[in-house]
Amino acid sequence: SSDSTTDKHVAVFPFPFGTHVVPILNLVLRLSQATPNCSFSFIATHKCNALHFAKPHNPSNIKPYSITDGIPYEGHPLANHPIEKVNFFLSTGPDNLRKGIQMAEEDTNKKVTCIIADAFVPSSLVVAQSLNVPWIAFWPPMSCTLSLYFYIDLIRQKFANCDEDARFDISPGLPKMCVQDIPQDLLFTGEKETVFSRTLVSLGKVLPQAKAVVMNFFEELDPPLFVKDVRSKLQSMLYVVPVRFPVLLSGADPSGCLSWLDSNRSMSVIYVSFGTVVSPPPHEIVAVAEALEESGFPFVWSLKENMMGVLPDGFVKRTLMRGKVVPWVPQTQLLGHDSVGVFVTHCGSNSVTESISSGVPMICRPFYGDQMVGARVIEDVWKIGVTIEGRVFTKNGFIRSLNLILVQEDGKKIRDNVLKMKKTVEDASRPEGLSSASNFKTLVELISSS
Numbered sequence: 001s002s003d004s005t006t007d008k009h010v011a012v013f014p015f016p017f018g019t020h021v022v023p024i025l026n027l028v029l030r031l032s033q034a035t036p037n038c039s040f041s042f043i044a045t046h047k048c049n050a051l052h053f054a055k056p057h058n059p060s061n062i063k064p065y066s067i068t069d070g071i072p073y074e075g076h077p078l079a080n081h082p083i084e085k086v087n088f089f090l091s092t093g094p095d096n097l098r099k100g101i102q103m104a105e106e107d108t109n110k111k112v113t114c115i116i117a118d119a120f121v122p123s124s125l126v127v128a129q130s131l132n133v134p135w136i137a138f139w140p141p142m143s144c145t146l147s148l149y150f151y152i153d154l155i156r157q158k159f160a161n162c163d164e165d166a167r168f169d170i171s172p173g174l175p176k177m178c179v180q181d182i183p184q185d186l187l188f189t190g191e192k193e194t195v196f197s198r199t200l201v202s203l204g205k206v207l208p209q210a211k212a213v214v215m216n217f218f219e220e221l222d223p224p225l226f227v228k229d230v231r232s233k234l235q236s237m238l239y240v241v242p243v244r245f246p247v248l249l250s251g252a253d254p255s256g257c258l259s260w261l262d263s264n265r266s267m268s269v270i271y272v273s274f275g276t277v278v279s280p281p282p283h284e285i286v287a288v289a290e291a292l293e294e295s296g297f298p299f300v301w302s303l304k305e306n307m308m309g310v311l312p313d314g315f316v317k318r319t320l321m322r323g324k325v326v327p328w329v330p331q332t333q334l335l336g337h338d339s340v341g342v343f344v345t346h347c348g349s350n351s352v353t354e355s356i357s358s359g360v361p362m363i364c365r366p367f368y369g370d371q372m373v374g375a376r377v378i379e380d381v382w383k384i385g386v387t388i389e390g391r392v393f394t395k396n397g398f399i400r401s402l403n404l405i406l407v408q409e410d411g412k413k414i415r416d417n418v419l420k421m422k423k424t425v426e427d428a429s430r431p432e433g434l435s436s437a438s439n440f441k442t443l444v445e446l447i448s449s450s
């Protein structure tokens with residue numbers, strides 16, 4: 001009953017970078033509705049909170065608290081690399097997280113009774129242990145990359161001095177992988193180590209200490225052997241379907257992409273986006289543009305403003321009648337539009353989930369982290385897309401992939417496969433849906449009884 005959670009207080013620690021924040025906030029929004037009397041304290045950097053709590057849309061039982069990002073002083077020079085900020089934040093360790101808890105406890109007048117944290121903030125486990133409260137970890141990357149963290153020794157041994165193309169079995173249920181598939185941080189040793197790489201390498205030992213690991217995906221879609229293997233290593237592994245709250249959707253469509261799509265044939269339009277972090281090198285941007293121009297297909301390209309200057313001279317003008325290059329699109333709605341026939345993606349976990357949920361096949365150009373394993377699984381296990389030849393855009397290689405998916409008979413199988421997955425997602429997302437609904441209940445019970 002609602003009364004039983006009145007004295008409950010969940011501290012939430014997102015990994016306050018990139019799109020890790022959106023899925024954990026969606027989960028917390030859902031939990032806060034299920035337990036309206038429980039307090040949720042969202043403890044993150046000021047920048048992260050300012051971004052995600054800008055609009056006054058949150059239920060009254062979720063409140064943000066800001067802790068330091070670890071950057072030594074304002075205006076401190078940062079190398080042009082996103083990982084540097086991550087290293088600063090992770091270096092602040094458990095003490096910084098404890099300050100957030102202290103603020104939240106004073107403000108709510110309730111002791112923290114449970115911690116939910118992004119798995120990439122494992123110092124929150126130390127905090128949970130010292131408070132003697134359960135630690136629940138949340139896994140936003142591609143679900144199937146989780147097993148890699150249990151096979152680090154094997155990975156290091158196999159890939160220490162191997163050929164670029166040599167492929168090995170690493171973990172049950174996943175396809176054979178080559179050195180390029182592995183998140184490179186897992187291979188760093190000695191001087192190459194960073195706070196972030198050490199954090200990632202620790203996860204195989206840390207995650208089994210979680211009361212539960214919450215997977216942001218669909219159990220029905222992951223390879224059964226993978227699920228079985230990882231589950232055997234954890235206390236509990238709860239797949240909870242990613243639910244998106246409308247308030248967190250970037251619903252605005254300033255460039256009118258959605259209405260423009262209305263005028264196109266079903267499954268004919270190419271959608272290109274590399275997410276919020278990655279910027280492909282200029283020669284690849286040029287190759288993408290040349291292929292789009294030469295192939296003649298209609299397209300929408302979400303391209304960061306600062307990359308537009310790299311486009312070939314006159315490209316936008318010449319393709320104006322059948323193409324749109326815009327800095328931002330409402331991606332989930334766009335993928336859900338009947339005209340979109342293929343998603344050219346970097347394989348960020350959110351993008352992959354959104355593509356599957358809309359039944360759109362993918363052309364993959366993975367860049368780093370979990371994206372390469374994602375591309376492998378998309379191509380080899382799910383068979384719902386292809387990886388770009390040589391993993392680098394060239395004009396002709398890209399045109400071949402486009403023809404395969406949009407035109408050729410072989411592509412039909414790929415399109416059919418992803419439509420089947422879409423159906424599975426729809427079934428899993430129903431209120432009475434298979435495992436997810438009962439997993440969510442289990443999670444609510446965990447919070448309510450701690």
Ligand code: UDP
Pocket residue numbers: 018019020250273274275276277278302327328329330331332347348349350351352354
């Ligand atoms: N996105 C969007 N419009 C854009 C580009 C991206 O709405 O023009 C959203 C997309 O729907 C997804 C997120 O940004 O939810 C990107 O997350 P993902 O995990 O795919 O990649 P990341 O940005 O973390 O690399």
